[in-house]
Amino acid sequence: MPRLNHLSEWSALAKHRAELGEVHLRDLFAADADRGGRYSLQVGDLYLDYAKHLVTDETLSLLRELAAARGVNELRDAMFRGDKINFTEHRAVLHTALRAPRDAVVEVDGENVVPKVHAVLDRMAAFTDRVRSGEWTGFTGERITTIVNIGIGGSDLGPAMAYEALRAYTDRGLVFHFVSNVDPADLHEALVAADPARTLFIISSKTFTTIETITNATAARKWLVEALGDEAAVAKHFVAVSTNANEVAKFGIDTANMFEFWDWVGGRYSYDSAIGLSLMIALGPAGFRQMLDGFHLMDEHFRTAPPEQNAPLLLGLLGIWYRNFHDAQTHAVLPYSHYMSKFPAYLQQLDMESNGKSVARDGRPVDWDTGPVVWGTPGTNGQHAYYQLLHQGTMLVPADLIGFARPLTELGELAEQHDLLMANLFAQGQALAFGKPAEQVAAEGVAEAEVPHRTFHGNRPSTTILATELNPSVLGQLVALYEHKVFVQGAIWDIDSFDQWGVELGKVLAKRIEPALTEGAELPGLDSSTATLVARYRTKRGR
Numbered sequence: 001m002p003r004l005n006h007l008s009e010w011s012a013l014a015k016h017r018a019e020l021g022e023v024h025l026r027d028l029f030a031a032d033a034d035r036g037g038r039y040s041l042q043v044g045d046l047y048l049d050y051a052k053h054l055v056t057d058e059t060l061s062l063l064r065e066l067a068a069a070r071g072v073n074e075l076r077d078a079m080f081r082g083d084k085i086n087f088t089e090h091r092a093v094l095h096t097a098l099r100a101p102r103d104a105v106v107e108v109d110g111e112n113v114v115p116k117v118h119a120v121l122d123r124m125a126a127f128t129d130r131v132r133s134g135e136w137t138g139f140t141g142e143r144i145t146t147i148v149n150i151g152i153g154g155s156d157l158g159p160a161m162a163y164e165a166l167r168a169y170t171d172r173g174l175v176f177h178f179v180s181n182v183d184p185a186d187l188h189e190a191l192v193a194a195d196p197a198r199t200l201f202i203i204s205s206k207t208f209t210t211i212e213t214i215t216n217a218t219a220a221r222k223w224l225v226e227a228l229g230d231e232a233a234v235a236k237h238f239v240a241v242s243t244n245a246n247e248v249a250k251f252g253i254d255t256a257n258m259f260e261f262w263d264w265v266g267g268r269y270s271y272d273s274a275i276g277l278s279l280m281i282a283l284g285p286a287g288f289r290q291m292l293d294g295f296h297l298m299d300e301h302f303r304t305a306p307p308e309q310n311a312p313l314l315l316g317l318l319g320i321w322y323r324n325f326h327d328a329q330t331h332a333v334l335p336y337s338h339y340m341s342k343f344p345a346y347l348q349q350l351d352m353e354s355n356g357k358s359v360a361r362d363g364r365p366v367d368w369d370t371g372p373v374v375w376g377t378p379g380t381n382g383q384h385a386y387y388q389l390l391h392q393g394t395m396l397v398p399a400d401l402i403g404f405a406r407p408l409t410e411l412g413e414l415a416e417q418h419d420l421l422m423a424n425l426f427a428q429g430q431a432l433a434f435g436k437p438a439e440q441v442a443a444e445g446v447a448e449a450e451v452p453h454r455t456f457h458g459n460r461p462s463t464t465i466l467a468t469e470l471n472p473s474v475l476g477q478l479v480a481l482y483e484h485k486v487f488v489q490g491a492i493w494d495i496d497s498f499d500q501w502g503v504e505l506g507k508v509l510a511k512r513i514e515p516a517l518t519e520g521a522e523l524p525g526l527d528s529s530t531a532t533l534v535a536r537y538r539t540k541r542g543r
């Protein structure tokens with residue numbers, strides 16, 4: 001297959017981009033009274049409005065032609081089939097099997113993995129029921145009331161994000177902490193008010209060798225054993241989630257208390273696996289299943305919907321349009337929901353660890369840009385902080401505005417504020433797209449010298465995702481939408497979206513540097529900048 005930028009479909013898009021020039025959304029809307037209706041999709045509970053994008057019918061069809069030329073559908077089918085599309089690690093990529101129904105068949109090396117998936121889900125559900133009912137007690141017979149997930153990256157961000165998003169559906173009698181940082185402050189804050197006799201630790205690590213997680217888990221075990229005065233307490237207060245039974249046993253957790261997953265689940269695609277155990281305890285097995293069904297709904301949509309109606313394909317292609325043909329370097333995700341506060345951070349790993357690559361499948365450097373910086377915080381807070389740059393800065397920042405039509409019933413009378421929240425979402429999409437022309441500003445009587453400062457050029461693209469309400473299924477649909485969007489982009493950029501070699505070097509160097517900090521070990525050949533920092537640190541640390 002020719003390199004991406006040698007494809008005629010690529011050149012056609014570049015030519016089209018030049019021809020479109022600075023066409024304004026005001027004109028695109030004026031020319032088509034039904035643009036808002038035509039440029040929209042409904043998938044499950046998600047309504048996607050993509051009318052406020054700098055695209056025409058021709059742009060969209062050229063983008064779809066690029067996807068076809070890059071074999072996006074073929075690679076998608078290979079992923080769902082269990083082919084080893086993670087080619088640098090020779091692994092299948094089957095997070096979609098984690099949410100497949102019980103009777104589905106997905107084979108890896110000739111073995112159907114779906115029964116294994118459901119066997120673990122069943123064990124998780126049984127354990128969850130025991131913890132929630134109080135049947136599973138701590139070492140001294142007390143009921144478990146605090147659950148601490150210790151994990152990092154994909155073994156933290158998914159459950160932490162989803163717990164926050166779905167708080168209203170959780171057992172409010174249980175307290176949850178998600179400890180990830182090797183900064184001792186993180187564990188300290190989780191334990192400071194916790195009662196050891198009532199605390200359950202879930203040690204979540206695909207490899208069970210991640211230094212931050214093992215360090216925190218070791219400290220937690222020490223805290224527990226010291227408090228309860230018996231090593232035997234570990235069995236009642238520690239469970240593990242991992243693919244690596246040997247390391248779990250070495251750490252001292254009985255593998256009977258281990259929940260398994262597999263090497264064909266990438267870390268950042270893993271929270272539907274046993275990595276979601278803390279979340280399942282929070283939601284209960286039925287809520288967790290609703291979430292998995294939401295994921296599955298989007299999987300099926302992605303797998304079967306025609307290109308014109310395929311939401312992940314569309315979002316992926318729009319991202320390509322801005323990244324590669326408008327030089328947009330970042331992508332903002334702006335949820336208009338307080339509960340979704342951790343969603344952008346979750347997407348950062350999903351997107352940036354997947355597509356922050358610069359080597360193509362053929363081993364040569366890419367000659368095109370790949371993944372953008374993904375960032376964001378909940379609206380409306382961002383409006384009073386960085387939206388200034390979105391509206392009047394010099395960068396083009398495509399944005400996803402995410403909102404929910406119905407407020408949660410739990411909010412009671414407070415739900416009245418929801419309309420104001422959503423009015424802000426709609427207003428921002430409108431302001432970004434259409435701006436406020438100088439003539440309009442001047443007509444309002446603004447002094448001439450101030451007119452340019454108060455003018456909004458507009459033409460800043462956004463997708464609006466309006467979901468019915470925030471619930472487990474809808475969250476699953478949303479996350480899967482982004483997973484598959486990232487997949488589409490990786491396929492087009494011709495990179496391996498499922499490895500993460502870029503995180504390795506720092507880990508190796510940290511291991512080398514640590515003995516220099518603790519024991520003053522020599523570090524031959526250390527650069528003068530790092531050497532000075534190390535020496536200064538030791539002095540200030542009193543060593």
Ligand SMILES: O=P(O)(O)OC[C@H]1O[C@H](O)[C@H](O)[C@@H](O)[C@@H]1O
Nearest residue numbers: 153154155205206207210267503
């Ligand atoms: O689950 P673990 O093996 O502990 O890995 C935790 C995380 O750390 C790694 O360095 C990777 O960058 C992540 O993809 C992974 O999710």
